[in-house]
Amino acid sequence: MSDLMERRRELLGPNVSTFYEEPVHIVRGDGVWLWDKDGRRYLDCYNNVAHVGHCNPRVVDALCAQARTLNTHTRYLHEGILDYVERLTATFDDPLSTAIMTCTGSEANDIALRMAEAMTGKRGIIATDATYHGNTTLVSHLSRSNVPAVGFGLGAYLRHVEAPDSYRIDDPDGNRFAALVARAVEDLQASGIGVAALIVCPIFLNEGFPAQAEGWLRPAAEVVHKAGGLLICDEVQAGFGRCGSHFWGHQKQGVVPDIVTMGKPMGNGHPVAGVVTTPDIMARFRTSSRYFNTFGGNPVSCAAAMAVLDELQEKDLQAKALAIGAMAHERLSALADTYEVIGDVRQTGMVFGAEFVTDRETKQPASDYADRVVNAMRNRGILLSKLGRHKNTLKIRPPMPFGAEHLDLLIETLDDVMSQTPLVAR
Amino acid sequence: MSDLMERRRELLGPNVSTFYEEPVHIVRGDGVWLWDKDGRRYLDCYNNVAHVGHCNPRVVDALCAQARTLNTHTRYLHEGILDYVERLTATFDDPLSTAIMTCTGSEANDIALRMAEAMTGKRGIIATDATYHGNTTLVSHLSRSNVPAVGFGLGAYLRHVEAPDSYRIDDPDGNRFAALVARAVEDLQASGIGVAALIVCPIFLNEGFPAQAEGWLRPAAEVVHKAGGLLICDEVQAGFGRCGSHFWGHQKQGVVPDIVTMGKPMGNGHPVAGVVTTPDIMARFRTSSRYFNTFGGNPVSCAAAMAVLDELQEKDLQAKALAIGAMAHERLSALADTYEVIGDVRQTGMVFGAEFVTDRETKQPASDYADRVVNAMRNRGILLSKLGRHKNTLKIRPPMPFGAEHLDLLIETLDDVMSQTPLVAR
Numbered sequence: 128m129s130d131l132m133e134r135r136r137e138l139l140g141p142n143v144s145t146f147y148e149e150p151v152h153i154v155r156g157d158g159v160w161l162w163d164k165d166g167r168r169y170l171d172c173y174n175n176v177a178h179v180g181h182c183n184p185r186v187v188d189a190l191c192a193q194a195r196t197l198n199t200h201t202r203y204l205h206e207g208i209l210d211y212v213e214r215l216t217a218t219f220d221d222p223l224s225t226a227i228m229t230c231t232g233s234e235a236n237d238i239a240l241r242m243a244e245a246m247t248g249k250r251g252i253i254a255t256d257a258t259y260h261g262n263t264t265l266v267s268h269l270s271r272s273n274v275p276a277v278g279f280g281l282g283a284y285l286r287h288v289e290a291p292d293s294y295r296i297d298d299p300d301g302n303r304f305a306a307l308v309a310r311a312v313e314d315l316q317a318s319g320i321g322v323a324a325l326i327v328c329p330i331f332l333n334e335g336f337p338a339q340a341e342g343w344l345r346p347a348a349e350v351v352h353k354a355g356g357l358l359i360c361d362e363v364q365a366g367f368g369r370c371g372s373h374f375w376g377h378q379k380q381g382v383v384p385d386i387v388t389m390g391k392p393m394g395n396g397h398p399v400a401g402v403v404t405t406p407d408i409m410a411r412f413r414t415s416s417r418y419f420n421t422f423g424g425n426p427v428s429c430a431a432a433m434a435v436l437d438e439l440q441e442k443d444l445q446a447k448a449l450a451i452g453a454m455a456h457e458r459l460s461a462l463a464d465t466y467e468v469i470g471d472v473r474q475t476g477m478v479f480g481a482e483f484v485t486d487r488e489t490k491q492p493a494s495d496y497a498d499r500v501v502n503a504m505r506n507r508g509i510l511l512s513k514l515g516r517h518k519n520t521l522k523i524r525p526p527m528p529f530g531a532e533h534l535d536l537l538i539e540t541l542d543d544v545m546s547q548t549p550l551v552a553r
Numbered sequence: 554m555s556d557l558m559e560r561r562r563e564l565l566g567p568n569v570s571t572f573y574e575e576p577v578h579i580v581r582g583d584g585v586w587l588w589d590k591d592g593r594r595y596l597d598c599y600n601n602v603a604h605v606g607h608c609n610p611r612v613v614d615a616l617c618a619q620a621r622t623l624n625t626h627t628r629y630l631h632e633g634i635l636d637y638v639e640r641l642t643a644t645f646d647d648p649l650s651t652a653i654m655t656c657t658g659s660e661a662n663d664i665a666l667r668m669a670e671a672m673t674g675k676r677g678i679i680a681t682d683a684t685y686h687g688n689t690t691l692v693s694h695l696s697r698s699n700v701p702a703v704g705f706g707l708g709a710y711l712r713h714v715e716a717p718d719s720y721r722i723d724d725p726d727g728n729r730f731a732a733l734v735a736r737a738v739e740d741l742q743a744s745g746i747g748v749a750a751l752i753v754c755p756i757f758l759n760e761g762f763p764a765q766a767e768g769w770l771r772p773a774a775e776v777v778h779k780a781g782g783l784l785i786c787d788e789v790q791a792g793f794g795r796c797g798s799h800f801w802g803h804q805k806q807g808v809v810p811d812i813v814t815m816g817k818p819m820g821n822g823h824p825v826a827g828v829v830t831t832p833d834i835m836a837r838f839r840t841s842s843r844y845f846n847t848f849g850g851n852p853v854s855c856a857a858a859m860a861v862l863d864e865l866q867e868k869d870l871q872a873k874a875l876a877i878g879a880m881a882h883e884r885l886s887a888l889a890d891t892y893e894v895i896g897d898v899r900q901t902g903m904v905f906g907a908e909f910v911t912d913r914e915t916k917q918p919a920s921d922y923a924d925r926v927v928n929a930m931r932n933r934g935i936l937l938s939k940l941g942r943h944k945n946t947l948k949i950r951p952p953m954p955f956g957a958e959h960l961d962l963l964i965e966t967l968d969d970v971m972s973q974t975p976l977v978a979r
Contacts, residue, residue, distance in 0.1 A: 182620065187617070203587075225564060230824040250705050265705060278667065409566035
């Protein structure tokens, strides 16, 4: 493994991220399971890209059948992209009925921001201070944790607002968040930049998936719309049924965004992503630039993406996410009765985790403890991670076929690991 | 078909480009052949993405085998990306030895421009006025033919220089082009922006693949380097053996770029692309931002890309491109003896075409004639296109397995079509 790490440094350069103190060398996947090169099995509690399970046979079969038949660009006519976009947009509320297909969520968000500029004539973008929306020059500026030292000065157009945090910040109905957004709007207007859009993950997953009442995002959406800006919901993590109660996270939030972006789980690992918007916004974008994406919407990508929708529907995975998610919340809450270090348990469909604190009164983040638990879990064969502003919340976001038996193994192992992990490292 | 066009407008929005007056509805591909929904066969003289042939069995088999085994991101260790990057970088001259893998050429160029900014501390980018390098907010500004009405003001950092044109502009050794680049450098320096990079397709394919002596790009490269800027070669079209004499277009030009980008043919249609650069530039980029690409370099993409390299090598396709390209030049030159409208014949490996003019003395572009020939060829079952500043040059850029028998069919059909196409539309 140190050999592989050395080859990575040499061939890929320094500072290329890996997971865990001792990175895992994965060679095989099946459903919710991954195997390393020594044949050791890991329960995957992390990877949302393999949405309908690693190497899902339906998706792989669709991919292979189409790859053997035809793979070309959309300047020729093909029913694949039309059938897929028709089925995809049918899952949205009016007037979200048109789409551009891309290869990555980054490309999708890059388009969404340009659409907002095209529609409003303004360039100011508002995002939270604990988010991530992708890696293009423009989109990378949305991540404050990754403020690029380079980036053609685009940081000037960004305003970051404090991320929601249901554990530490009292904001039951989203009015406080809306007020922060309003302040950013005023700042952008005062500086002459003006407001193009607020972009958020509708379940604020990277921010720590705070507990929020339905409709929590409405006040912020109203603020932005009143200022002439657009609401962009980045469903890269929240979408395709993961949030359980709804197919899209923004539906749970009771808002109809102007633009929705999606990616990671869309093709179960195949590089396919997209932007869904209204006919008006699409027409404005399409006439203000001649966007074309060579690989975007090719027949193979559409076949894989369509198979994901089939699998979700036939296996009823959204309902499963709702049920398993609720069980996970219960099981984690029961652990909180045993372990003082669990300050909060949060869950939205098939995304769940516990926030670790050194003291329940002060809510001091136990970030180092979280780190040790994550690494210990890896050593016990359970793959998960941590997130949030303080990186002290377990990030458990498994493939959707994750079932009750897998939850048992996760919770039992977590219980065991926590019982052996001291709050302060020895 | 009008039904499909209507569905496209409704689902994808207006202004979504298609090829030909009567778009083709393609349903199957094999080697250099494509079939439409009525079973009609077309000879593909256009698609460089299907580099080793449509639905190449070796590539499809590799793709499917890996998709059935594992598809995940690079935060786990995997030999696929290391083996591929090792083999890829071995095709480059020193010190080009490190790579980032992305999903699209657009993402690759977006990174390349940021690398140039990171390395130079400047933002000025120089490109030709008839090029295309991709579709991100930043990269889309490189295309003057597609000046975005929107784009966060990034146009301020671009300077476009007149594209080379061996038919109309006398510049045998590239000194004239270098002087244009020098003027752009001065302008960027005078404006306080400074020079980050010159980015070019090393064979200037979109510009009309002008005839150039080996080493033609050297003077321009020297100008940029002297000014402290970098040379970025976009090998999305020129690379992977297409230019025949060399594996990469820049090698034919006698330069070692600081950064090389690649895409389209890399995975034979699978969305995989990349950036190759020196360890110094990579380290600077990697430490100035935390770039991560979820799908980039995944095991399936690497397996497809590796199979493309295997196929190129075992079928000796670069040598074939050299031989067939030379034959194509001869055959097109013979047609020029018959047809006055052919003002110039140009070819670089497996890229060839004829430039149409209404008058060989004035060299007045016969753009409308080119358009009618392209559409007539499509109706005769031959797919090709046109390009260049005046869109009057046939763009013939077939999959690499294109052989002598295919060239026969192409030339015979072209002869026949031209004999029936009047210079002025009736």
